[in-house]
Amino acid sequence: MNTESNHTPDDIRETVSALDHLAKREADAAPPGLEDRIFLRTAASLRDPSARAESNAPAPAPIPLWNRTPFRLAAAIALVVIASLFFFIPNTPSGTTDFVNQNTDLILEELDSILAVAYATDPYPELDSIDAELSELLNNDSFSELDAWLETEEAL
Amino acid sequence: MHAMTRTTTAEPHQVDSLLERAADHDDNAWRELIALYARRVYAAAKAHIASPELAEEITQSVFVTIAEQLTTGKYVERGRFESWLFRIAMNRVRDEARRAKRHAIPTDPASFDPIPADPVSVPADSASELTHLRTALAQLPEADRTIIELRHHAALPFATIATILEEPVGTLLARHHRALRKLRSIMESANEGTTQ
CATH class of the missing domain: 1.10.287 (Helix Hairpins)
Known part of the structure; x- marks a missing residue:
């Protein structure tokens, strides 16, 4: 797979050859149509760089419970009611x-x-x-x- | 759509021209770039990750990044596209390997099943040697493995690898040599273990 092997020391020549063989086998075993699929899935990013940003943008984080206005209102009302009970009920x-x-x-x-x-x-x-x-x-x-x-x- | 399975090398000026055209949203130039590099990125990722699906996912995400950087004018590595591309690729591979390690279930290495041979017809001895080699490769330290993957799977020249790893070429050559000797030694030890 690599063409720059003229100066390979003798002690590793065999290992280099085995590695190049392995690399070639793995590249050849790439799933058929790899390049076509990569093109189809990435061409949109080339045309519109924001495409991925939009599709992969993380979902907005859920609003924390106590940041929700209705909950705040309900909590305030509950407090007032409890305080009133203490003051007004015998x-x-x-x-x-x-x-x-x-x-x-x-x-x-x-x-x-x-x-x-x-x-x-x-x-x-x-x-x-x-x-x-x-x-x-x-x-x-x-x-x-x-x-x-x-x-x-x-x-x- | 025509199939793209060509994996060749291109002169730097040809690559620069393809990059310029791709930045101008030229689909054909983009196809050419993918044809030139996708398989090499895939091979380097697959060597490290082992999962073909994940290797393809990494390859895709690398090209999405390239497309975004090209079209938004953020690509400034003129003349050093290969080192830039494979730096992105190896970072993705490392991130994925870390994530996989975090979620890995501890297993006794002795109980590993042999890695199945690729569905390409090869002599039994050769297939077993390759399995043996993959297993040995997986035992190398991360840094040694990266050099080997960039050199042999990504088919990069030493000068480009030196740029990616930000090391002098001489140091890189020495490290590559040492990594291969380690690999050989691991394989020899494994052979001794099986023959005893």
């Missing part, structure tokens, strides 16, 4: 939450009155009254309901 189960809220309000009212007394006058002479108020608060029957509830919870 807490359930009503029993436990109402009970805690009522007692919290009572404690805050008591503290308010204690602080009002303390700051309206010299705090030291009024310490006794503050103490009395706190004792009254701590002994208040309103906590008995809380205690009962806590005991029930512990029992569970």
Whole structure:
């Protein structure tokens, strides 16, 4: 297959000859009509170089899920609805939450009155009254309901 | 359509003229170029890839690239068409070989079936020798294999191969010689293995 073999060293002459023989066999064994097929499939590129670019252009990548406007809108609506549920729908189960809220309000009212007394006058002479108020608060029957509830919870 | 099976060589000035005409969308010039080079590109690809279908696909993609470069004025290798063509071809072959390697299922080389002989009538001894030679060729390092394929399958002169591989001709000659000695040694070792 190669014509440039005049200077082939003796030690590789046989290998060169075998290789040339192999190469010729492989070239001769090329599928019939190879050149015609190559011409038919490539002539379009010669006439219009953009032909292949168009046909072989990769398909546009799918739009990422979160880039899709409808999905964004749906996500925003879902967020608003969930937030509204938290704000506007009364807490359930009503029993436990109402009970805690009522007692919290009572404690805050008591503290308010204690602080009002303390700051309206010299705090030291009024310490006794503050103490009395706190004792009254701590002994208040309103906590008995809380205690009962806590005991029930512990029992569970 | 007339069949194109001619594989000859052309003078550089003839090739340049064909290239100019092809760049002007001359189908006949394009046919001539394909007739001159397609089979050699195919042979070089087939030597490396072994699959005839893939070798034809590579050949086609090389010519598509050539057509695009010619018609868009990007071909600037005037007078060095062969080295340019085969550089593109060998890059494609290497890419394909890498891709094939990535997807290859590991197999015990000892269990390889003998490569079937081409459907051309040849004496049994010759067919087996060629199979033996192909197997040995596949065992050569990539760089040695490339030189042999460019030289013997693509039928390129050493000067052109030197341009493609960007090496001095002297170095290339030495490397070619070494590659062939390695090939011979692989074949001899295999022979010793089978005769023992």
